Amino acid sequence: MYSFNYVKVKSLKQAGELLAANPDAKLLAGGMTLIPTMKARLAQPSHLIDIAGLAELAGIGVKDGRLSIGAGTRHHEVAASSDVKKAIPALAYLAGLIGDPQVRNLGTLGGSIANNDPAADYPAAVLALGATVITTQREIAADDFFQGMFATALEPGEIVVRFVFPVPKRAAYAKFPHPASGYAMAGVFIAETANGVRVAVTGAGPGVFRWQEAEAALAKGMSPAALDALTVAADDLNEDMHAPREYRANLVKVMAKRALAALGNV
């Protein structure tokens, strides 16, 4: 990889100051996406600002029907947390499917969401659960956060601090992983929230999206049969060497039905 300057910071304030002073600096948490990207010379940051382990980004807790998870929390911590398993077991299940065990030991929730890979798992959960993304500057609703492939609402220098998930009545996640990479070819997260059922799809399109026809159908009755009459529009889905768009469109429907069936168990 190209050379850069590494700084281990002691606070978010210090991280913010470094980001402001160095426009080509990047934050480093788990590094499970950034380091491979830099090894391939596809990224060339001037500085790496290591925020891993910062207390300000740590912690999992439930209060007043809301699950709060610090952005620095590693995937294995989310997967193993008794708080998460009790409040939103589908989220713990999802975290346990990310990458592989070694990746889960280092990768973070904040890093995954800020990166917004179109095939990442967490965006589906954040969007379906209607979570709030708390940053160093403001609070951003999930519906406003994801803005397409690797694009989010984050401003330069803005750091993700914490996620607050309203605890749903029920939720489930079903993912069809690519056999080699493990990334979602289609991943569907369904949540029965206080404001109705939300269905978020990752892996199939240029970014995570809500399948609104499914939400409308399920609002009338939560059964896999409700989805039978629906088709996913293939035009906007990804077509690449892994699958044509029609294959992904079908896969979304299959995963949605599996998630629905799993709702009964969570």
Added chain:
Amino acid sequence: MTTIEVTVNGVKHAREVEDRVLLVNLLRDELGLTGTHVGCDTSQCGCCTVHVDGRAVKSCTMLAVQANGATISTIESMAQNGKLHPIQQAFTECHGLQCGFCTPGMIMAVAGLLKENPDPTDEEIEHGLEGNLCRCTGYINIVKAVKLSAERLRAKR
């Protein structure tokens, strides 16, 4: 350049390293611990797996500077006083290796898996080793080796 201090297999080392040096290269080139291997460019194969602060990580996907202050175990720490670790012994007995290139990383991943789950099912073993690729064995004997390791480690407790 950054000065770091790492404890590797119980021994403290202080080194000045370029910020971009990978942990795997610190271990192999600087400390001479060549049991940890580099097998791919894409963080997929797991040949480089070591334990950092008690957890299995891919050392090719970590900077040496990130490991400053950490406690690291490599494959060289598994055998003690010339005696194979039970996991290594099980891999030998079950023919869980052929060329041996993936084996150090595989064993470190198994050690991590069995620490969390001392009695894994076949499915849990396969899921727990998703970060480690083997081009020789087809994995069947690896799963057998893990089951035998688990049995022996449980018996030791």
